Amino acid sequence: MKNHIHLPDISLYLQDEGQGDPILFVHGFPLDHTMWKRQISVLSATYRCLAVDLRGFGKSTATNGTVTMEQMADDLAALLDKLEITQPVILCGLSMGGYVAWQFWERHRNKLARLILCDTRAIADTDKARADRLITADKVEAEGTSQLAEAMLPKMYAKSTQHQQPDLIENTRKTILESSPTGVAAAARGMAARPDVTKWLPAITVPVLLLTGEHDSISTVDEMAEINRMLPKSKHVVIDNAGHMAPQEQPQATNRAILDFLSED
Numbered sequence: 001m002k003n004h005i006h007l008p009d010i011s012l013y014l015q016d017e018g019q020g021d022p023i024l025f026v027h028g029f030p031l032d033h034t035m036w037k038r039q040i041s042v043l044s045a046t047y048r049c050l051a052v053d054l055r056g057f058g059k060s061t062a063t064n065g066t067v068t069m070e071q072m073a074d075d076l077a078a079l080l081d082k083l084e085i086t087q088p089v090i091l092c093g094l095s096m097g098g099y100v101a102w103q104f105w106e107r108h109r110n111k112l113a114r115l116i117l118c119d120t121r122a123i124a125d126t127d128k129a130r131a132d133r134l135i136t137a138d139k140v141e142a143e144g145t146s147q148l149a150e151a152m153l154p155k156m157y158a159k160s161t162q163h164q165q166p167d168l169i170e171n172t173r174k175t176i177l178e179s180s181p182t183g184v185a186a187a188a189r190g191m192a193a194r195p196d197v198t199k200w201l202p203a204i205t206v207p208v209l210l211l212t213g214e215h216d217s218i219s220t221v222d223e224m225a226e227i228n229r230m231l232p233k234s235k236h237v238v239i240d241n242a243g244h245m246a247p248q249e250q251p252q253a254t255n256r257a258i259l260d261f262l263s264e265d
Helices: 033-043 069-082 097-110 127-143 146-156 161-165 166-178 181-190 199-201 221-230 251-262
Strands: 002-006 011-017 022-026 049-054 090-095 110-119 210-215 234-239
Touching: 002 022, 002 069, 011 069, 022 033, 022 097, 022 234, 033 090, 033 166, 033 234, 069 097, 069 181, 097 110, 097 181, 097 199, 110 127, 110 146, 110 251, 127 146, 127 181, 127 221, 146 210, 161 166, 199 221, 199 251, 210 221, 210 251, 234 251
Parallel strands: 022 049, 022 090, 090 110, 110 210, 210 234
Antiparallel strands: 002 011, 011 049
């Protein structure tokens, strides 16, 4: 089932499939809920899969200015309240979705059962990266998302994926091109403003699964291994033959790692 969930100031688009313990899927930048379709097709057999378009993306409402990761986390909490889901959820986020997940833990941890963090980071942007994001935001607002697609796609996928799964790359290109410039720019500014959450890691006591594409050059295997070292109750799985978009590039390996993690006490 797909529909719009109306909150006080925005409407969030949601795919809601399956029954069982809820898994809330949170996409990366500048994508939408469809990036999780290869997870939902398998996991919805035993879990209630909730895949949302974050504020400013897909078919959800876009707002001007800056949309922080804290705001997105609050949107997710409001979404769960609107759906009358009182059971703590499994939150699965990739990249920017991971930044939102850290804030969800900080602000709404009573709603959280487990975390699955794919190809993401705990540190803040460097000064240069922050400046680059702000330049990107202004450029997208002025010129649209086409240059963003060309700049990002080579960094998102392993070279083997680019050669062997051209349809996947083109679908992602289409998603980026169809994204709202207003929403993309606001999120880019929000990512630039995000804090370093490394100091939070030792206090996160829910079970955490970290997934990293073997060839991810954005959130590297070594960087996520360091996050794993600092978390009290976590495991780290490296997905072979994948880049930054491991759940899309290697869905079978990703789904197997998720199901194994969820079967653990």
